Amino acid sequence: MIRRHRSGGLLRSAVFTAILCAIAGSVFAADAGAGFPVTPPAPGPAPQLNVPVPTAQTLSNGLVVVSVRRAGLPLVTAQLVLRSGGEMDPANEAGLADLTANLLTKGAGGKSAPQIAAAAEALGGSLQAAAGWDESAVGITVITPKLPKALDLLATVVRHPDFAPDELKRAQAQAADDLRLALSRPIALASLAAGRAVFGDGAYGHSRTGTPASIARITRANVERLHAELYRPDNAILVLAGDITPAQAAQLAQASFGDWKNPATPLPAKPKGSTDSKLPALLLIDQHGAGQAGVVAAHAAPPRKDAGYYTGVVANAVLGGSYSARLNEEIRIKRGLSYGASSRLQPMADAGLWLAAAQTKNPSAPQVVALMRQQFAALGDGQVPAAELAARKATLVGGYGRSLETTAGLAEQVAELAVYGLPLADIGQYIAKVQAVTPKQIEAYARKHLDAKYTRVVVVGDATQFAPALRKADPKAALLEAGQLDLDSPSLQPAAAVRP
Known part of the structure; x- marks a missing residue:
């Protein structure tokens, strides 16, 4: 980590920089007549990447476990990814998938949001959760010896979120404030409207992060329903990248997610991404x-x-x-x-x-x-x-x-x-x-x-x-x-x- 200088150091640094600039200026002035390049050099050859091929395995409950090994450092990133995201938001509930994902780490398995954050920090990592189009994900990066406990923590927040009313209210208030600020900016509002102009009422037409009005309409029952419908092993992929073998990946996935059950109801079908907008060009x-x-x-x-x-x-x-x-x-x-x-x-x-x-x-x-x-x-x-x-x-x-x-x-x-x-x-x-x-x-x-x-x-x-x-x-x-x-x-x- 690069540390910032204290005020005295900043002053010395500024003086030193000024001297360097003065020297550089005189050098460039002296060399100007020598013909400074006016065009950038041509691109060099493409690098040769040595990327290991990932391995996919499937548990008996349908959870797909994908591992890709990178030896050298004792680090592993674990991501639990759902094949569903903002496109599954019901009408008038724009932002539901994103809000649900964000709430996963705000209380689960009887642990409060601060307790979950502390548990992740004790492992040397932090939990990150969000929803995009076609996916929702929770992830953490830890050193290899901490991976079993990290996967247990990941399983807890994905499978047993509390969706506490006070956390929901706090998340809604924060999301609404963020949206109001963003939509006050012309470029953000234009981008949101452009989605409607292309997709209309199709699955990708609404704001994936919601609107102030839609976020306010979302209830705890809405969040619990979406979680029950979509957060299931036959709709999930566990990605493990880093210092791990396929055999270790399967063993650890089974230990943390092997008893995860699918609901009796089938997985909801994805809505169509229509491009039939009625807005003008x-x-x-x-x-x-x-x-x-x-x-x-x-x-x-x-x-x-x-x-x-x-x-x-x-x-x-x-x-x-x-x-x-x-x-x-x-x-x-x-x-x-x-x-x-x-x-x-x-x-x-x-x-x-x-x-x-x-x-x-x-x-x-x-x-x-x-x-x-x-x-x-x-x-x-x-x-x-x-x-x-x-x-x-x-x-x-x-x-x-x-x-x-x-x-x-x-x-x-x-x-x-x-x-x-x-x-x-x-x-x-x-x-x-x-x-x-x-x-x-x-x-x-x-x-x-x-x-x-x-x-x-x-x-x-x-x-x-x-x-x-x-x-x-x-x-x-x-x-x-x-x-x-x-x-x-x-x-x-x-x-x-x-x-x-």
Whole structure:
């Protein structure tokens, strides 16, 4: 751990830094005539990762045990992952899966939240719980000798949560405060609305973390019902990554989870990830007085198991996956319209979502909208130059290698493959599959999945400064008041509230 200096040390450090900067400045000035490089060096060769193939075993109760060994350090990350997440939230109960997961560590087996935290700390770790799309997970990292007790603790919070009324009330209050703060920011509100614009009332259309109104509606009975329906061994995967063998993994899993019983009722079916939204292609939300506008462009994308997944990953890297990608190049670097513009591809079980986002001055929102649409279209209008593609692939490859450096990162990669029913050996194939993507494949992928007529754009900010120009360009655009939005409705707001 790097420790901070006391005040005297900080002063000495500042003086030393100033001296170094002065020296460096004189050196650079002297060398300026020698020809300072104006272009970055070409990407180096892809690293050769030696990733062990995970092993999967299944207990008699249906619990899948996946282990991947990394010797060298006596550490193991354990994650208990459910194949269900926010997509299972009932109507008007957005955020239920996330709230349920967060409550697991807030009291279980008769132990209070502080007692559970103390038990984890005594093992040298801390319990982390959350729900995403298609998964809910609880995890902990400990030294190998502490793993049996860590798994017992994991089993307690997953199988016997208390869901104490006071903890539920506290969690609801915290979640509501967090949501109100987040939704006061234009970019966060635009992202939430973009999900509705793409998925409508489909499984992925609502806010996965809920809304202030939906969180307030959730009762203890709702939480207990969802836990009883989904937290069961035939819907669970235990991932163990680190200093552990498959035989040890099976033995420890049996000891902590072998007597976990499935309920008599069948596992609820997953709802469909519909993309049948009734919202217009351009949605403007007036957050009166906002200092900036949040601009989000969205597209439906293929599910995680789609054969073109890696093509999509590389296409996103080209579009907005890093500082040097096209969106940031056009919006920030060339024009200074934003501090940053980026995109992400989020594939899920039954669908996927592309999101491009930037925050800008209110008057420049129309220009940013146009640039985002242009860059989405450009991916399908021509092939990515070889040098640009090599640089974007290098970013992906380097990031993937770093994600496997810790047992926690290794466990997360394995868990994703297991949750989506993909071959576990794919963990060692990522680099090869990324490198195999061609410019022609990206162009074809973009033409198929990023057609401009399906682009959905949401702009949130002081609409008086951008709505006239955008509505002139697109008379079908809808203008809504931020303060009147119904965030739990697929339409976001009753039609009568839409301003003409």
